[in-house]
Amino acid sequence: MSSATEDAGGDEAPDLRCQLDCVQGMVDALSSVRWKRHQDAVLELSEHGIVLIVEETGCLQAKVYLKRELFLVYEYAAEGRPRLGLSLGLFVDSLNTFSVPGHNSIIEILYPGPDMQLLLKSVGSLDACFYAEIRTRIPDTISGDYNFQHAGNTPVSFTVKSAVLKEAIDDLEWPGSSIQILLQPDPPSVTFRGEGHGDLQIEFFYYANIDLLIAFQCDRRISYRYKYKFLHATTSNITTSVLKENRGSKVSIGRGGMLKIQHLVSVARSGMQHAYSDAGGLHQPSRIAYIEFFVKPEEDESPINDS
Amino acid sequence: MKFKAFLTQDGVHLLDKRFLPALDKVGRICHVYLTPDHAMFLHNFLGGAAGGGGVECVAQFDKDLLFRDYRIASANADRIAFAVDVPLLHRALRSALTIHAQSLAGPSAAAAVDIQIKLVKKLPAGSRSSAPFLTFETKGARSAVVQDVPISKPLSRADVAELQASLDAAQDLPQTLVQVPDLSQLQSLVDRLKNVGDLLTVSITQYGDLHLQVSTTLITVGSEFRKLRVLGAHAEPPVGDQNLSARTRTEMAIQRGEALSVQVSMKHLAKSLQCHLAKPDCAFYGIAPHGACLTVIFQFFIPGTRLTDKSISFYCRLPVLDPGSS
Numbered sequence: 001m002s003s004a005t006e007d008a009g010g011d012e013a014p015d016l017r018c019q020l021d022c023v024q025g026m027v028d029a030l031s032s033v034r035w036k037r038h039q040d041a042v043l044e045l046s047e048h049g050i051v052l053i054v055e056e057t058g059c060l061q062a063k064v065y066l067k068r069e070l071f072l073v074y075e076y077a078a079e080g081r082p083r084l085g086l087s088l089g090l091f092v093d094s095l096n097t098f099s100v101p102g103h104n105s106i107i108e109i110l111y112p113g114p115d116m117q118l119l120l121k122s123v124g125s126l127d128a129c130f131y132a133e134i135r136t137r138i139p140d141t142i143s144g145d146y147n148f149q150h151a152g153n154t155p156v157s158f159t160v161k162s163a164v165l166k167e168a169i170d171d172l173e174w175p176g177s178s179i180q181i182l183l184q185p186d187p188p189s190v191t192f193r194g195e196g197h198g199d200l201q202i203e204f205f206y207y208a209n210i211d212l213l214i215a216f217q218c219d220r221r222i223s224y225r226y227k228y229k230f231l232h233a234t235t236s237n238i239t240t241s242v243l244k245e246n247r248g249s250k251v252s253i254g255r256g257g258m259l260k261i262q263h264l265v266s267v268a269r270s271g272m273q274h275a276y277s278d279a280g281g282l283h284q285p286s287r288i289a290y291i292e293f294f295v296k297p298e299e300d301e302s303p304i305n306d307s
Numbered sequence: 308m309k310f311k312a313f314l315t316q317d318g319v320h321l322l323d324k325r326f327l328p329a330l331d332k333v334g335r336i337c338h339v340y341l342t343p344d345h346a347m348f349l350h351n352f353l354g355g356a357a358g359g360g361g362v363e364c365v366a367q368f369d370k371d372l373l374f375r376d377y378r379i380a381s382a383n384a385d386r387i388a389f390a391v392d393v394p395l396l397h398r399a400l401r402s403a404l405t406i407h408a409q410s411l412a413g414p415s416a417a418a419a420v421d422i423q424i425k426l427v428k429k430l431p432a433g434s435r436s437s438a439p440f441l442t443f444e445t446k447g448a449r450s451a452v453v454q455d456v457p458i459s460k461p462l463s464r465a466d467v468a469e470l471q472a473s474l475d476a477a478q479d480l481p482q483t484l485v486q487v488p489d490l491s492q493l494q495s496l497v498d499r500l501k502n503v504g505d506l507l508t509v510s511i512t513q514y515g516d517l518h519l520q521v522s523t524t525l526i527t528v529g530s531e532f533r534k535l536r537v538l539g540a541h542a543e544p545p546v547g548d549q550n551l552s553a554r555t556r557t558e559m560a561i562q563r564g565e566a567l568s569v570q571v572s573m574k575h576l577a578k579s580l581q582c583h584l585a586k587p588d589c590a591f592y593g594i595a596p597h598g599a600c601l602t603v604i605f606q607f608f609i610p611g612t613r614l615t616d617k618s619i620s621f622y623c624r625l626p627v628l629d630p631g632s633s
Binding site: 087089090093096097126127128129130131132135 | 492533
């Protein structure tokens, strides 16, 4: 691996040099927050890993957390937390070229290149090599008002199978426009209600559907409305691997009705027989990328009940 | 002008399962060019309105591979060419095959069932002037089916001469050809690169490197395959070049005159890759002298051997785009 950094300009160590053996997992995770074709994203690098942030003006924010444990090598040498802006679509599309089937190469990510590019290249195979240089720009400021805080003493949240959540939200497309989410402790249940072209109500009862609703935490009745198109973005591009594994997705409602939806995406190489699978004691639980969506409630109405 | 022949078993199989699906992907309309020795399917070989700028594709078969009792006669040195709709041709062949299969299942299975094709002129229903057709006649055990595939008017003497001339011009081989290891892998790579940009730079070195690169103002994505088998002009890579990046290495090889590089349309390359539906045994890429075009040559082995089957010749020529015009 001594020749791995030959492309880096200058003698100084780059801010970040990391290697990953599961490109597909990273593609899956990043694709989950790609709700439209042209999207600008911000990458934030730190000693803990890489966070990718995408925003839709004022209402929706998504974050993908790629912890350093996901990487085979993670060398971080920057001061502070460098941030760079790039096109999410191009980033995903170029990562995608690395995950050609039957070609399980390891990918190296390097930042910055001689012209502040994000550099990707495959390592390990001498006879075939893939590379990409993505131009970065100075990122827009990330709005801080997605700061999620629990409203009361007990967090209000529920965990539901990812496939079920997606199905429910897909079904709500028909009434459209505005969706009310209602949690109440007695009987413990979650209700999605859409009123628009027609009415549709989807209810999950905690005791009735214990394998659907995996966890439920709510000590008071709480209800907010969210724009359907933002709610839809939180599940519309979830990759099939998430739906197949069907872990839970956690939905929480915080102060001011801020909705937080978390998904888990597996970043494990399929078929772990590869020699690298044991490197650095990487075991399954640490090979998860976390995805968080934050949706602000509709503002025009005061909360229906937030006692 | 006369043409009449029986399709051989191998011929039917080659066309139905391999070549017609591939040719269909290259382009819906192709020219069939029959000579006393060969049968050819040509795409984009007549310049002007029909041809101009597409992927030139040639599938040439020895007449004995596809046909028996091959009879051809024309005033133009016994050569006939016409345009045909590939999916229609395929449909006719398929249904002829179905009749064939039914009769094989029947009591008189031993009787050989033949598919005869011939060129005819007929009066189509509801029309006053006769039109040319390629007719498939299939005689099954209990039924006989005749299918007429409409074709264009046979090409004029001048057009056939032009077709032959551009075929002859396509004969000059690239100096260096590299063997592509895995066509389906390359196809899936190109499918992914398609999302990044429309123009692809292809470089081929005499060391056996194939380098593909897409570059836009925002991004450069590339892929290099090394140590491929080389046919033709071959050179030893300079010492120490494995420590350089793919791009530097390619640039240096071009400066030394040991590599050529051209820009082609991603769409054209994707199309040429569809030719792997014909299940070639290997494929070679090369750049014609002076960067005239990117040539892809598919090779077929005689079944059960590693010897090249000389009775099939299948290749594509991709037009080179002027880098200035993009």
